[in-house]
Amino acid sequence: VADPTPGPGEVIVEVARCGIRGSDLHMTEDPFFDLPPGSVLGHEYAGEVVALGKGVDRVKVGDRVAVLPLSGCWQCASCLAGEPAWCARMRLEGGGYGEYARVSQHQCLRLPCTVTTEDGALVEPLAVGLHGVTLSNLPPGDRVLIVGAVPLELPATFWCKNLGASRIAVPAASNRREALAYRMGATAFIDPAERTLDSVLDALGGPPDVVFECVGKPGVLETCIEYVRPRGAVVILGLCTARDAFLPFNVVAKEVRLHGSAFYTRRDFEVAADTLDADPAAPHAMITETVALAHLPEAFEALRHRTSQCKVLVKPG
Numbered sequence: 001v002a003d004p005t006p007g008p009g010e011v012i013v014e015v016a017r018c019g020i021r022g023s024d025l026h027m028t029e030d031p032f033f034d035l036p037p038g039s040v041l042g043h044e045y046a047g048e049v050v051a052l053g054k055g056v057d058r059v060k061v062g063d064r065v066a067v068l069p070l071s072g073c074w075q076c077a078s079c080l081a082g083e084p085a086w087c088a089r090m091r092l093e094g095g096g097y098g099e100y101a102r103v104s105q106h107q108c109l110r111l112p113c114t115v116t117t118e119d120g121a122l123v124e125p126l127a128v129g130l131h132g133v134t135l136s137n138l139p140p141g142d143r144v145l146i147v148g149a150v151p152l153e154l155p156a157t158f159w160c161k162n163l164g165a166s167r168i169a170v171p172a173a174s175n176r177r178e179a180l181a182y183r184m185g186a187t188a189f190i191d192p193a194e195r196t197l198d199s200v201l202d203a204l205g206g207p208p209d210v211v212f213e214c215v216g217k218p219g220v221l222e223t224c225i226e227y228v229r230p231r232g233a234v235v236i237l238g239l240c241t242a243r244d245a246f247l248p249f250n251v252v253a254k255e256v257r258l259h260g261s262a263f264y265t266r267r268d269f270e271v272a273a274d275t276l277d278a279d280p281a282a283p284h285a286m287i288t289e290t291v292a293l294a295h296l297p298e299a300f301e302a303l304r305h306r307t308s309q310c311k312v313l314v315k316p317g
Contacts, residue, residue, distance in 0.1 A: 001040065004102035006053030009074075011105050013067060016117035017290070017313045018096030019044035019125060022151050023239055025304055026216075032241040042096025042314065043069035046111065046120025050100070058105045065108040066123035067101065068269055069093050074106045082266030092263075096121075097296060099316045109269050112277035118290075119276050121313055122283050124264075126272035128237070129155025132261035133163060134268070136210045136235045140164030143204040145227055146186075147171065147195075148214020151311060152237050154184045154286055156212050161185025162275075165210075169203040171195060180310055183285050200227050213238050222246035225256055233257040286311040 006012050024041045027033040046066040049059050059065060072079040072087030079087050084106075095101030111120045133156060138144070144165045146153050153170055160168050161184065169188040170181045178189050188203035201207060207229035213220055216238025224234045225246060234256060251258065276283060288309045291299045293316045303309060 001038075001098065003100050006051050006056075006102060008054045009056060009105055010053040010102055011049050011056055011059060011108060012051035013045075013047040013065060013101045013103060013108070014050045015042075015045050015047040015096055015099060015101055015316045016064075017046060017121040017315060018042040019121050020296075020300055020303060020312045020314065021125070022303075024094075025300070026239060026241075029304075030241055039094065040098050040101075041094040042098070043067075043092065043094050044121050044124040045069075045096030045101070046117045046123065047101070048117070049108065052105075056105045059108045059110065063108070064111045064117055064120065066111055066120045066269065066273060067096070067103055068107045068109060068266060069096075069124065070263060071104060071107065074104065079106070085263040085265070097293070097314060097316070099293070109266070109273060111273060115273060115276045115280065118287070118313065119280050119284055120273075122276065122286065122311070123269055123272045125151060125286075125311070126155050126158070126275070126283060127264040127268040128152065128261075129157075130159050130268045130272055131264040132156055132212060132235050132237045133159040135259050135261050136212075136233050138163050138165060138210055141166045142209040143206060144168045144210050144212070145170075145200055145204065145208035145224075146212045146214060147220060147224060147227075148212065148216075148238055152214035153212075154180060154310065155283075156214065156237065157181060157184040157186050158282060160210075167204045169200060169208070177308065177310070180285060183282050185282070197227060208232065210235065216240040218242050218244040222250075225250050225254070225258075228254070228256055230254040231256070233259060236260045287313055289313070290315050292316075 049063045070084040072084030171192040211224040290313045
C-alpha cells in the first residue's frame, strides 16, 4: 500500500501503537459488514503528526495524538458539537494497522505530555466504555453486573468504579483475567460457566441496578433482562448482527430501560486522555502484549479463540 499524502484539512499520522479490536475480528468474518479486500483496519491508535495538508491549523508536525476514528463533514450541528457519530456523512475509518494513516485534523486529539503514545492507543477503548457508562446514568452506590468480553468489559469496569458503583461483578474464567478485572475496579468474580441468577445475587448482595451487555451474541440480552432489578437499566455495548429474540413482557413488567451505546463523543475522548494523564496505571495493565506489524496476522487470528490476552497492541514502525 502506498504511503498516503494529505489533502486539504488532512494530516498524516505516523502510527506508534494500534490496539487489535474485537470489532475488527468481527468485521473480517461476518458477511454483514461486507468488508472489501484491501481494507486497512485498526481504529485504536495513536502516533505523531508528520505531514500537514493545506489549511491545517488545529495541529502541527510533531504533535503526539490519539485519533478519533469517526470521520464526518465537520460542518453540521453534530460535528460542531463533537458528535461526528451522528453526521450524515459519518464513516468509521481504520488505518492503524499501517505505518502511516491519513485523517482529518478534526480527528486528532493532542495527548497530554505525560501520556505515552503506547497508552494513547487506549484512549479509544476507554472512550467506548465511558460512553456506555455515561448513558446508563449510573448513580453512586449502584450494583453493576458486566457480562461480556474482556476488551469491552474492563473499560466499563474502570468507569463504573470511577463513577461510584458500590459493587461490580464481572466474569473471570482465568486467574489472569481476574487480576486484571480486580485492578480495574471489580469487587466480585463469577465463572462464566457457573453464572446463574443466584450467583449474581450472591456476588452483588442483590440484583444489579445496571447490567452491561458486552458479548454481542443472540440470547445474552434476554439473560441481562432477567438479571437486572425492576426499573433497572441494561446498556448494550456488544455488537450483535444476528437476529435475536426476547420476551418484551419481561421488559414491560419490570419497566427495564434498554439503552444502546454506539461509538462516543469527542468529549469522551478528552476525558479518557485526561484520565490517563492523571492515573495511567490501571488502564495500562490492560496491555498484555505488543507485536510487530509482521506478526499481526498471527496475533490477530489467535485472538479468535479463547485466550488470556486482554489488549494486544501492534507496533507498526
